Amino acid sequence: MIQINHLTKTFGQKTILKDLSLEVKDKEILCLLGPNGCGKSTLLNLISGLIHQDSGNIYIDEILVSGQIGTKKINLKPSDRRVGYVFQTVSLFPHMSIEDNVAYGLKALHLPNNEVKTRTNGLLDFIGLSEYAKYYPPQLSGGQKQRAAIARSLATEPRILFLDEPVSAVDPQLRESFRIELKNHLRRLGITVIYVTHNLSEAYVMADRVALIGNGHVEQIGCSTEIFDKPASSYVAKFIGNNSYAGKALGMNRGLLEIEIKGVHLYTASSPSLTGKNIVATLKPENITLSKLETCDLGVDLANSVEGVITEMTQMRSTVQVIINIGFSLHARVQMSTVKALGLSIGDKVQVCFDPQMLNVFEDTDD
Numbered sequence: 001m002i003q004i005n006h007l008t009k010t011f012g013q014k015t016i017l018k019d020l021s022l023e024v025k026d027k028e029i030l031c032l033l034g035p036n037g038c039g040k041s042t043l044l045n046l047i048s049g050l051i052h053q054d055s056g057n058i059y060i061d062e063i064l065v066s067g068q069i070g071t072k073k074i075n076l077k078p079s080d081r082r083v084g085y086v087f088q089t090v091s092l093f094p095h096m097s098i099e100d101n102v103a104y105g106l107k108a109l110h111l112p113n114n115e116v117k118t119r120t121n122g123l124l125d126f127i128g129l130s131e132y133a134k135y136y137p138p139q140l141s142g143g144q145k146q147r148a149a150i151a152r153s154l155a156t157e158p159r160i161l162f163l164d165e166p167v168s169a170v171d172p173q174l175r176e177s178f179r180i181e182l183k184n185h186l187r188r189l190g191i192t193v194i195y196v197t198h199n200l201s202e203a204y205v206m207a208d209r210v211a212l213i214g215n216g217h218v219e220q221i222g223c224s225t226e227i228f229d230k231p232a233s234s235y236v237a238k239f240i241g242n243n244s245y246a247g248k249a250l251g252m253n254r255g256l257l258e259i260e261i262k263g264v265h266l267y268t269a270s271s272p273s274l275t276g277k278n279i280v281a282t283l284k285p286e287n288i289t290l291s292k293l294e295t296c297d298l299g300v301d302l303a304n305s306v307e308g309v310i311t312e313m314t315q316m317r318s319t320v321q322v323i324i325n326i327g328f329s330l331h332a333r334v335q336m337s338t339v340k341a342l343g344l345s346i347g348d349k350v351q352v353c354f355d356p357q358m359l360n361v362f363e364d365t366d367d
Contacts, residue, residue, distance in 0.1 A: 001026040001192050002047065002160070005067075007056035009042055016042050018216030020056070029186060029193040031207035033200070033227075035239065038213045040196045044162045047194070048085055050076040060160070066151055084158035088165045088196075090145040092137040098148050099124065099133040105156040123151040125350065126185060135230055142169035150182070157189055164196045179205050204228070212236050229284070230360050235362075237282040243331055244282045246364055249274040256356050264327045266304045270361040278364040287358040288332035290322065296353030305353045310346050313339075319343075324352055 002024035009017045016039040024030050028355060031042040045051045047058055049066060057067030065076040092101050103120040111119075115292075124130045127147040129140075137145050146169040153161060166182070167175050183206055186193050195206050203210050204224045209219040220232045231237040237244035247261035252275070256267040259279060268281070289296050296305055308326035315321075320339045322332045330352060344350070 001028075001061065002194075003059040003062075004047070004058075005047065005057045005059075007043075007058070008054045009039070009046060009051070010054055014234040015216055017046075017053075017150050020182075020213075020217045022211060022218055022221070024194060025209075027190050027192055029183065029195055031210045032194060032196045032213055033203045033207075033210050034213035035198055039162055039216065040198075040213055040284075040364060043198060043213070044164055044194060046086070047081075048083045048162060049076060049081055065169070082159045084153040084156065084161040085101045086146075086149050086153045086163045086166050088168065090137075090142070090149050090169070092145055092149055092152070094137050097134050097136055098129060098140070101137070101225055102151045102155055104152060109156065119155055123155055127151045136272075141171070142175070143171045146170060147178070153186075154185070154189065155268055158191060159222055160192045160194070161186070162194050163205075164198075165198075166195070167202070169347050176205075182206075194283060195303040201226075212239065214239065221320050224270060227285070231282050232362060234280050234282075234366075237280075241331075244280060245328065247279050249277050249279045249361070251275045257361065259361060262328045266306075266359060267356045267357040268361045270359075274361065279361050280364045282357060282360045283354060285321070285331045285333035286329065287354050289353045290324075290332060290334055290338070290342065290344065291351045291353060292348070293351055296351055303353055303355060304359065305351055308350060310344060310348045310350060313344070313346055324350060326352055 004020065007017055007020045008015065016228055032043065034040055034161055046053050052066065058065055060081060060351060064074050065081055067074060079150050098306060099120060102123055103116050106116040106119055124133055129144060129148060132140060133142065140148070146166065167178055170178050178204060197203055207224055209221060210224055210227045212219045212227060213236045220227055227236065228240055231240060231242060234244045245261045247259050250258045253267065254271050257270045257274060259266050259268060259281060261281060286366045295304045296303060306326045308324035308330065310322055311321040313320055318336050319333050320336055322334050322344070324330050324332060
């Protein structure tokens with residue numbers, strides 16, 4: 001559907017995207033995930049034709065819409081790319097009612113009045129703004145205006161839709177349910193969607209696949225579980241909040257790969273082909289168990305069990321982030337009920353345990 005080959009974009013002396021390649025499949029919802037400033041919105045602007053790349057080609061439906069073939073340069077106008085775009089900054093027409101804003105594109109297509117009204121009313125109902133149809137944008141909250149902008153972009157049923165942080169201004173108490181409703185509506189439309197967010201949980205809910213952007217390129221792409229359970233780089237692991245450490249793979253021990261991190265020996269179910277290589281090990285904080293016993297019973301023959309000292313505790317909602325020094329700092333996420341049951345506090349000695357299957361290890365290819 002969308003093919004991006006070796007895209008580079010520089011603003012002044014700063015390179016935002018560098019040799020980025022990406023494929024977006026037909027009718028999928030692809031989330032561009034990454035921190036602010038990593039180039040997610042820039043990539044949308046390049047694909048839509050609002051700005052032009054320094055090098056690289058962009059194809060939509062196997063047609064080159066921006067780039068170069070031989071000496072011939074091609075740049076299709078944004079209006080010729082059949083792309084709908086909801087910007088992070090709401091861009092409704094302030095002099096038009098919400099109803100007229102949503103209907104604007106439909107009227108431009110010269111559809112019958114009854115069809116325009118039916119589609120408009122259906123979208124206003126979907127975004128929960130039917131009672132605000134006659135209101136004007138300045139009379140609405142930020143979240144209401146963003147929802148109206150989404151409805152306007154969906155009205156003409158574009159083949160491709162770009163959503164740049166579309167729920168950031170929606171009231172927090174409505175955000176979760178609105179995401180689910182939005183995804184269901186996109187499914188019914190059967191269109192290709194690129195959805196930009198820096199929010200991990202939002203990407204998890206919305207995406208068929210996630211492309212995590214960092215260092216000017218796609219660091220990793222895959223389904224949500226692949227990204228969150230098996231990060232492929234230190235950058236990805238750190239961004240999603242996993243523990244990440246450089247170490248060395250020593251060899252096989254009772255069917256498991258033994259690794260060493262800062263003098264601490266651990267075990268993983270990773271491939272024996274890593275033996276002798278420098279590695280990166282990542283571990284999700286929620287996969288760590290704490291105990292005041294000398295060992296932890298995880299139901300496996302050879303569990304990782306290391307003694308440590310609690311150095312920091314931060315209460316979240318129903319969980320507590322616990323930092324333990326085991327020779328290096330390890331972040332664990334523990335249920336509040338467990339913390340209370342064990343009577344954990346800063347300075348306590350604890351046994352840190354986790355299943356070797358939970359320790360994700362890959363070769364360290366950084367120079």
